[in-house]
Every structure is written in structure tokens, then in C-alpha cells.
Amino acid sequence: MSDHFVFNEKTVSQRPAIDLLKNAGYTYLSAEECSALRGNSFNVLLKPILKVQLEKLNSFEYGGEKRSFSEANILRAVEELDEPLTDGLIKTSEKIYDALMLGKSYAEQTKDGTIKSFNLRYVDWENPENNVFHVTEEFAVESWDRLHNARPDIVLFVNGIPFGVIECKTPYIPLEQAIEQTVRNQGSNYVPQLYKFTQILMVVNMSGAQYGTCGTGKKFWSVWKEQDGAFLSAALEKCVAGRTPTEQDGAILSLFSKERLLELTQFFVLYDANVKKICRYQQYFAVKEIIRTIHQNDVRGNRQSGVIWHTQGSGKSLTMVMLSKYILMKLAGRPRIVVVTDRKELDRQIVQTFAHTRLKPARATSGKHLIALINSDAVDVVMSVINKFNTVEVSGLKNYSRDIFVLVDESHRSNYGAMAAKMRSVFPNACYIGFTGTPLMKSEKNTMAKFGKLIHKYTIADGVADHAIVPLIYEGRFVEQSVDEENIDLWFEQTTKDLTKEQRADLANKWSSIRRLTSTDARIRRIALDIDRHFCEAVKDTGFKAMLACNYKKDAIRYLNCFEQMGDLKCAVVISAPDVREGQEDVDESTDDVVIAFWQKMMKEYGDADTYEETLKEQFRHGEIDILIVCSKLLTGFDAPLTQVLYIDKELKEHGLLQALARTNGLYDVKDFGCLIDYRGLLKKLDDAMEIYGGAGLENFDSEDIKGVVVDVMASISRVREAHSQMLDVFSGIDKEDEEAVQRSLEDGEKRENFYELLCAFGRSLRVVVNSEQVIQAMPRKELEKLKADFIRFSKTRRAVRVRYCDAVDNREYERLKQGLLDRHMRVAGLKQITPPVDILDESGMEEQLEELGSAAAKAAAIRSHLAKSIKQHYDENPAYYENFSKKIKNALDLYKAQVITESEYLLKMREIMEEYRKGVTDIKYPENIKGNLHAQAFFGVVAAILDSVIDMGQNFDLIGEISLKIAEIIETHNAVDWQTNTAIHNKIAQAIDDLFYYYEKEGKLKLDFETIDKIIENVKTVALRRF
DSSP states (O other): OOTTOOOSHIIIIIHHHHHHHHHTTOEEEOHHHHHHHHSSSSOOSOHHHHHHHHHHHOOEEETTEEEOOOHHHHHHHHHHHSOOSTTOHHHHHHHHHHHHHHOEEEEEEOTTSOEEEEEEOSOOSSOGGGSOEEEEESOOBOOTTSSSOBOOSEEEEETTEEEEEEEEOOTTSOHHHHHHHHHHHTSTTSOHHHHTTOSEEEEEETTEEEEEOTTOOGGGOBOOOOOOHHHHHHHHHHHOOSSOOOHHHHHHHHHHSHHHHHHHHHHSEEESSSOEEEOOHHHHHHHHHHHHHHTSBOTTSSBOOEEEEEOTTSOHHHHHHHHHHHHHHHSSSOOEEEEEESSHHHHHHHHHHHHTSSSOEEEOOSHHHHHHHHHOSSOSEEEEEGGGHHHHHHHTOOOOOTTEEEEEETHHHHSSSHHHHHHHHHSTTOEEEEEESSOOOHHHHHHGGGTOEEEEEEOHHHHHHTTSSOOEEEEEOOOSOOOOGGGHHHHHHHHTTTSOHHHHHHHHHHHHHHHTSSOOOHHHHHHHHHHHHHHHHHTGGGTOEEEEEESOHHHHHHHHHHHHHHOSSOEEEEOOOTTOOSSTTOOOOTTOHHHHHHHHHHHHHHSSHHHHHHHHHHHHHTTOOSEEEESSTTSSSOOOTTEEEEEEESOOOHHHHHHHHGGGOOOOTTOOOEEEEESSOOOEEOSTTSOOEESTTGGGSOTTTTTTSOEEGGGHHHHHHHHHHHHHHTTTTSOTTOHHHHHHTTOSHHHHHHHHHHHHHHHHHHHHHHTOHHHHHHSOHHHHHHHHHHHHHHHHHHHHHHHHTTOOOOOHHHHHHHIIIIIIIIOOSSOOOOOOOOOTTOHHHHHHHHHTOOSHHHHHHHHHHHHHHHHHHHGGGOHHHHHHHHHHHHHHHHHHHTTSSOHHHHHHHHHHHHHHHHHTOOOOOOOGGGTTOHHHHHHHHHHHHHHTTTSOTTTTHHHHHHHHHHHHHHHHHTOOTTGGGOHHHHHHHHHHHHHHHHHHHHTTSOOOOHHHHHHHHHHHHHHHHHHO
16 A cells, blocks of 8 residues: 555545456446547447447348348437336336347348348347446436436446446445435436436445345345355455455455346346335345256156245245246246245235236136146246145146246145145146245254255344344233223223323223223223324334234224224224134134124125225225234235234234234334234243243244344343444534534534434434333433433434535434424423425525524524525526625635634624525626626626636627627527427527527627537526526
């Protein structure tokens, strides 16, 4: 390392990444070379390279003659790949992905003169070496309005098409910031025209990396853990020389090695319900391991079968889709996929997942239909519930192919029963791949040899560590016991002792109302009240939802009646028909009058059982229902990421318990954990780390396999302490009692965003603590009060700096936290909801916000921030005018920083500038002939700025005014309804301005070179787009 080494993102991350990719076989293009290939900064395709590659990769054969595509069709193919964004980013991205996968068809004239269509491909997927790979850095891209331009650090191209983007950071900057930057850059106001082509996006620093694809939300970015050690060792040895490999090196080579990039794009990217998804590492390596396994034979000479254990919530259904895609596209012959589930709702869910792929799936609606599908060549993937194999077996139909692949979902339930035997009798030589989301029990591991080997596993602990699922916090509440009416008031007094007088009165009213219900089951009423109170205080304001699992359909209806009587929550019950048992141990409720009456009411309202269930499921998924009450139905195979809490009043054990717990562990934005409230005392702790539990049959699993399944609520104490410390670390080295010093330390925008994020994380952790009676009793009171006080204090700081630095406001998460913490638990006066920044021209609104700030410096800084924001928004409307104000602001700030003026004088100067800005007072001198014409004045600023170094402005002052007036007239003439997006009108404007300067040259008044005229035209169009 030289003495002049500078430690920044370019030296420690960007340059090493570029060198690594060059060594991996990418050809480096400088920013200047890239710019020349692009034509302008809005375009992102390297069209000359793409054109050459299309000519190289494509030809067609007809009548024994091989011919090249015409020049016209090659150019059309280049242009047509650049799909307009009219349908939004993801839909457009999908159209481009289709073109990359399938190519496009173009008509060509054959040797005999007839016109035939032939397919033209953009990428040679089978022979990676036939494609060209380039890498560039500092890839400047203009937004449509030039106000939200972006400059990604590294862009990777395949055949001139941008396939990958990498953002580089130093180890001291959280990767979350780079993710937010990448997500922001995909917004419609920024540069979506780049990201519509991309397949893999990555953020890196020396110590780590995360990746996603186009449209991936910040919560869903993943880590990649390379499981092919030989591949990575060889790649690092080839590409890293003279230094120690870093985490960044491993991540980049794992995803962007040329063959791996093409493989991931071809087989492991898919579109699921208008969401573009790329595989997580466990999905990729599971598929690769399955492919290796099925190329081996078992003792009978058939393909080797086996089991995949990937914990629930880690994307099992999508792994099935990716595997199917790989098998159907890569295996020789006529492979067929059969997907088997044991429940109708799982069958429906997997059908929906496959429906969004390019495979041809079909769902068997009956046993007879299943027979027809098996015999048909029209579908690639057949999906069926396992019981439909009854009909097939009776029919005597057998298919002896060894190229049938049967994917069995939740295989721990369906593998070993009589139905499975019937399925195997229909496909005696098939390859069976079982998928399970729960660990295999000890007894199942012993019998698994009959089904096949364990091919790949991804445990609960793996999922939590990778942030693929959220951890589950467990809290046992009161358990099953006899409850008599005489002692109920004693219980009420005990559970409400910490409430205020008003809260106790409110709760007492609710309690007295539900006691009037006809049911004699006091226990259900008691739990309902506890759930109502917990949900309202801990969950309702967050936007998340809950499920309540109970033993009997009648209990579910009783709970619904309780919640409806209290009136705080919108709840619904989803059960099966009275004569249908949902679980093996369910009792017969077919003659229960309460259940029959409820079912008849539902059928009258919804028409049939499927519509009833699907309607309520969709309402719950979309947040329209607070608590969904179920028995066994929907405790497996039902994904609703908004679910954060599972209230358990049901005997659950073994797989059933683990599957039910997984209803709450799905990822969702700002969801840090799932919560399990147990009213049955199902679990007991088995170790001091509060990680391994027993009870409910969990002892039948190996402890390593269920490690991390739940964490005791008491562990939230250490979590809130850590979140509190991380937030305070933002102000390290600063006197935290000096509010002015604290606010000044947040002048840097990235540091402010970090503070906002950490404050919300602290608030989320604190919410768990203040809503758990166990934690409140265990935590020192003084410490808890300190945590609350700091949340209040820094919430006020947050409000002040939002105003001071004119930040945009996203109140969604913070306001929910404020309502749940400050409003319910802390009773803070004077902390208002943060409103969006007011416009600098709104005098009363601006003064109101300034009044909330304390010091003169804070007020001056707020004026400066608001002015700077307004100037940035309007700059292109009249660059010279707004630049004049920018200079005034800078001069005042420089004087203050140099301590030439005091805080009060600084505030006075900023107020003077603000008043001038509002009144449009400027130091700029304009020619007499354009005074009062604001459009002409704006164009004068543009033209004068360019010509200042070319001509004598003093002698030509009035002439430039005259030219500006004529330019304004040209724009006015062409100001049609759609002129901003109409390239034909743009060309006419350019031609008219060019003719104008030709006229002045012919008159001998002004002669300019073509480059200067082109520059004026471009700048005039930019200003015109903002003004007209």
C-alpha cells in the first residue's frame, strides 16, 4: 500500500471489484468508452455491441441454405428489446426477460422468395463462451427530468445488455444504505430504464454482501453462502492475486462468474404475482444437489429419490418451480413433472405459483382428469391432491417411465401412508422428491431410507441467521385451569393493576358486556379479553395481524362472539363444514346447533365453501381482518406475511405445532419478529439460552434440528438494550445533553437516515418489552423508565431535525410506533405528528415550523434547507436565476462558519434571502427587451451562460436578449399537449433554433460553431421541459 492510499469506497471496494471481474473474464470499458457506445446518458444499452452480437449469434436455415438476418431486422431487434416503461417496471422487466429467454420472431425472405418467420436470440444460453461480457464503473444515468440522475458504481453487461449492478461501500457504511439507494434508483422518477434489464443487483463492502433483483424490497435482500467449496476456491485462486480474499470477492464471484450469471438468470429468476424473484442460495444448491442425485440410480435401477428439508417460509414452493424449470429445460428426452400435495389449499397455492412461470401447468380437478393429464402431452407439470390417485389406481393406469419426477409437498404427512402406496403403484419407476418444511422426527429419519436420502437441508436456525425468516418470540400466558365466576373479579383486579383509572373503566365496561353472553365458558371469555387487550396495545397500530388457533369449531364461534361484543377488532372465522373433520383428532361437530347455524349463515352470505374460505383469506392477506380465528384449517400451507401474532388455545404437537408457528415467521417490511402467545402451556424451556424447548412432542426431534424455533420473550430484554446502545452510538463523542450539538451532528443526510432507522428499531424492540407482563416484572424499573425517556427525547429530536433539514417524511412506521408506545404507554405532551416539509413560499406554514425550533442557528439552518430544496426543484426552469440565490446562501453560510457573523446575524441574513426569493428579487441584469417576460429571461440565462466564454457579452447584451425572445416564441409555437414526450416536436424545436442561429450568421450578427449551437439547443429543451 502506497503512502498516498486513500481509504474510501473506490479504493477498498470499487477498484478491487473491477479488477476481480476483469480477472474473471469481463472486458473493462471506461466511463468515456461506455458513454460513446450509449449515445446519451438516458440510454443504457450498448447498442453497437448488441448489434454485433446479434449478427454473430443468429442465422436461419431454409431449403438447405444458411442465411444471415437482414440489417433491418437486426436493428429492429436492438430497438425492440428496449421496451417502454408504460406498464411499470416489473411488467416491462418481464417482457424483456421473455425476449432474453425465448428470443423474438422476424420475417425474412427465403431463397425461393417466400416470406417466413425465424427466431432471433439475444443470448446464447447453451454456449456461454459465445457471449461477450463487459464491466464499467461510474455509469451515469439521467432521469427523464434530469432531477433524479443516478451513478451506479459498477454495471455488468452481457452482449451489451446491462445484467447486473453493484453498489460499493466502505466497511463503515451499513449495506442497508446501499440497498435503500438501489431501491430508490429504480423508482419511476429516477432511472428505471436501467433496472428493467437487470437480473442481479448487489451491494458490497469488504466484509459482506447482499443481493436482490429488479423490484426486490429492502427487507427481502439476501445473503449468499457459497456451498460449492471447490468452485469458489478455484475462482478465488484465478481472480485474486497479491492480497487476501474478502467476503466481497467471494460474493461477486459466486453470483457474477460468467457461467453462474447466465445459469442464475436462465433457471433461477421468475415472476410471481407481479413480483420478480431470484433464488436464495439454499434454493440454488438444493436444485443443483437434486440434479446430481437424480443422475444416480437406486438399487432398482431407477433414478435416486430423496427428501429436501427447507424450513417453512424459506421458499419451498418456488424451489419446486425452479427445479421443474431446470429439469424440463436441461434433461434429455420427455421429462414430466407431477406435483403432489395432501391438502386442497396447498394444491391451490402451488398452482398459483406455477401459473406465473413459462411452464405449462395443469391442475387435476378429479381422478378422471388426472388420468387424462398423465396421458396428455399438452402439459409439462401436473398438479394434484394425493387422494385423486385412488381413481387412477382403480383404473389400472400405470406409467413406467423413469423420466417422471414426482414432487411431494409436506412429504412427512403423505409419504408413508396408503395413498402414497397407490401413487407409487401408478408411477412405479418414477423419481420421488419429497419436500418438507418441518424437521424430520427421529423416527422418520429411521424410515426415510425407504423413500430416499436427505438431499439438502436448510434449518430454522439457518433461516433466522440469514434473515430469510423472522425469529419467533414465545410467551406463555395463563394455562388451562378451572375458572369459577366468583374468582373472576379477583383475576380482573390483578391483571389491570398497572392500568390508569380511565383504562380500567374502559376494560371493565368490555368485561361486563361479554359476561352477558349466553355461553357458560368463562375461560374463553377471559382469554378473549386478554387477546383483545394485547392486540389493541401491542399490534393494532403496527398494521400487522394475528391468527387465533382453537380446538373446536364451536370455540372459534364463541371467540368471534366475544370479539364482536367488545367491538374493538374486526375478526372472522374460517372453518370447514360441520360434518368435516379438519384434523385427525378433531371431534364430530356435525350435530352442534351453534356450528350448524354459523355454517348456514356463511353459506347464505358467500354461496359455497370455497368462496367463503377464499374471500376471508384474501381479506386477511390484505389487512382487512385483524384476527383470523381457525381450528386446523389454514394452520399449514397458508402464507400471509402480515401475520405477526399467533394466539394458541389449541392442543398442538410435533409437526402440527411447528407448522402452526410458521404462520408468523414470513418476511414483511419492518417486521422484525413473530410472536406466539400460548394459553395452553405447550412448551417448556430446556436450556439456559432460552432457545431449545420441549413439550408438545418436540422431544421427538433432534435438538439441533429445532434449535432457534422460538426465543423466549425474556430475551427481548437484551434485544432492546442492544437497540438502545446502537442508537446512542450515533452520537458518540457528542454531549447528548446538548440538544443543539446533537442536531448539528445530524447535518449529514446519510447519518440522519441511519439515526431514523435506529430510532425505529429501538422503538420496535421497546414495544415488545412494554407489552409483556413477564418482561416488565423482570426488568429494573429505573432502566425501563430510562429507555422510555430516551425514546421520547430522541423522538422530539427526530421531529426537530426533520424540520431543520427539510427532510421528506415517511411517517408510516414511526407514527405506528408513536401511537403504540408514546400514546398508549408514556402519555407524552407536545410531541405532534410530523408533517411534510412546507414550501418556502408558504409564509404562515414556514413560520409555524420555525417557531418549533429552539436556537437561531437551527432556524437559519431550516431556512437554508428549505431554500436549497426549492432551488433544486426549480433550478432547470431558470438556471442563472436560481444559481444567483445559491451563491447568496453559500456566502451567508461561509460567513457564519468562519465566525464572521453571529447566530442572530446568520438568521437575519437567511430571512433576507428568503424574502427576496419569495418576491423574485434578483441581482441579475436583463436586457430591456425581455423585462417582464419570465420565459425569455430563463432562456437568456441559458444562452448567456454558454456564450459568456465565446463572445463579448457587453457588446452583444441586447442581441442575446433578442435571441432569447425568439427562442421563447419558438417554444410557445410548439407547445402542444404531448410535446414533452413527442420526439418529432423535439426535433422541430431543434431545427427551428438551428435555423434561428443560421439567420443571425447570414445577417453577420453572430457566428457560432455547431457544437455550441447543439449545447444551447439541449439546454433550452431542458429548461422548456420544466417551464411549459
